[in-house]
Amino acid sequence: MTAPALITAADAARLLGPAGAADALAAALRDGLDPETAPHRTALAVPGGELLLMPAATRSWAGVKIAGVAPGNAARGLPRITGSYLLLDGATLTPVALLDGAALTALRTPAVSALALRRLARPGPLRAVFFGTGPQAYGHLDAVLADRPLTALTVVGRRPEAAEELAAYARKLGVPDARAGEPGEVARADLVVCCTTAREPLFDGRLVGPGATVVAVGSHEPDARELDTGLVRRSAVYVEARSAALREAGDLLVPLAEGAIGPDHVAGTLAELVSGEAGRQEGCPQVFKSVGMAWEDLAVAVALYLATRANSET
Numbered sequence: 001m002t003a004p005a006l007i008t009a010a011d012a013a014r015l016l017g018p019a020g021a022a023d024a025l026a027a028a029l030r031d032g033l034d035p036e037t038a039p040h041r042t043a044l045a046v047p048g049g050e051l052l053l054m055p056a057a058t059r060s061w062a063g064v065k066i067a068g069v070a071p072g073n074a075a076r077g078l079p080r081i082t083g084s085y086l087l088l089d090g091a092t093l094t095p096v097a098l099l100d101g102a103a104l105t106a107l108r109t110p111a112v113s114a115l116a117l118r119r120l121a122r123p124g125p126l127r128a129v130f131f132g133t134g135p136q137a138y139g140h141l142d143a144v145l146a147d148r149p150l151t152a153l154t155v156v157g158r159r160p161e162a163a164e165e166l167a168a169y170a171r172k173l174g175v176p177d178a179r180a181g182e183p184g185e186v187a188r189a190d191l192v193v194c195c196t197t198a199r200e201p202l203f204d205g206r207l208v209g210p211g212a213t214v215v216a217v218g219s220h221e222p223d224a225r226e227l228d229t230g231l232v233r234r235s236a237v238y239v240e241a242r243s244a245a246l247r248e249a250g251d252l253l254v255p256l257a258e259g260a261i262g263p264d265h266v267a268g269t270l271a272e273l274v275s276g277e278a279g280r281q282e283g284c285p286q287v288f289k290s291v292g293m294a295w296e297d298l299a300v301a302v303a304l305y306l307a308t309r310a311n312s313e314t
Contacts, residue, residue: 004096004097005308007304007308012100012106013107016300016303016304016307018114018143019114021107021108022111022112024302024303025112025296025299025300027299030275033058033295034271035240035270038244038294038295039054041292046068048068049072050069051068052065054066057090057298061088062298063086065084065085066085067081067083067101067102068081079102083101083102083105084101085104085297102135105292105297106136107300109217110139112217112296113215114140114143114146115270115273115274116215116270116288119274119278120213121191121213126150127153127189127190128154128191129181129192130154130155130193131183131226132194133162133166136218137166140193140195140215141153141166141169144193150178151176152176152177152178154185154189155178155180160180164179164180167180183203184207186207187207187209189209190212191213191214191215192215193217196218198224199223201225201227203228204228205228205230205234206230208285210283210285212285214285214286214288216288220292221248221250222254225251225254232251232260232261232287234285235284235285235286237266237289238266238273239290240292241269242266244291245266252266
C-alpha cells in the first residue's frame with residue numbers, strides 16, 4: 001500500500017491559501033453537505049489541556065483530526081494548538097494523506113470567516129480592529145486581505161509588542177495605517193475580528209456601529225465568550241450551523257441563559273449565506289460566530305490533497 005502523502009504547513013500556505021480554502025468550503029456546501037448533521041466534536045480533558053477528536057465523511061472522502069489544546073505551551077515556546085489530520089479515500093477507507101493539524105486549523109478557520117465576510121461585510125475597503133496576536137490573527141489578516149483591502153488596522157493584544165508585530169506585518173502587506181491600539185476603537189471599525197482565548201467579553205458592544213461586521217472565532221466552549229450580551233442581542237447573528245452553535249457557542253449560550261435572546265435569534269447559517277437564503281441585514285451590526293466544525297477540516301484537507309496531487313503531476 002502506498003504511504004499517505006505528507007502535507008506540511010508550508011504546503012498548505014503554498015498550494016491553497018485562504019481564498020482557495022474559502023472556495024473549497026463554498027463548493028462543499030453547494031454540493032449538498034449539511035453542517036447541521038455533521039458529527040459532534042469529542043473533547044477529552046487530559047493533563048496538558050484538552051484532546052479533541054473531529055471526524056467527518058462525504059460520499060468520496062473521510063477524515064479525522066486529532067487536535068490538542070495545550071494552554072501551557074505558550075510558556076514553553078510551543079504552539080497552543082497541536083495535532084494531525086488523517087484523510088482517507090471514502091470508498092476504501094485507505095489513508096491518502098497526513099496533514100499538519102495545526103496548520104490545517106490555521107488555514108480553515110480564517111477561510112470560514114472569509115467565506116462569511118464575502119456575504120456579510122459591507123462592500124469596499126474596510127477599517128478593521130483585530131483582537132489577538134496569535135496564528136489565527138495572522139491567518140485572518142491574510143484571509144481578509146485576499147478578498148479586499150484594509151484602509152486601517154488597529155491591533156489589540158495583551159502584549160503591546162506582539163500587537164505591534166502584527167501591525168508591522170500588516171504594513172508590509174500594504175495596510176497604510178496599521179498600529180497597536182485600544183478596545184474602544186471598535187467604535188470606528190467596519191470590521192472587528194476576535195481570535196483570542198478570552199473567556200469574558202473583549203469590548204463594550206454598545207460602541208459597535210450599525211454597519212459593522214463582527215467575527216468571533218476564539219472559543220468553542222459554552223461558558224466562554226468574546227462578545228457581550230448587548231451586542232449579540234442587537235445584531236443579526238450568523239453561525240456555521242445552528243446545532244453546533246447552540247451546543248458550543250458561549251457567545252450565544254450565555255445571552256440565551258440570561259433570557260436576553262431566544263433560540264431563534266440566529267438569522268442564518270453559513271450554508272444559507274452561500275446559497276443566498278440569508279444575507280447582510282442593514283441597520284444593525286452583523287455578527288458571525290464560528291466554533292470550528294469537522295466538515296470544514298475535511299473540505300479543506302481534500303482541497304489541499306488534490307492541489308498536492310496536481311502539483312506533483314506537473
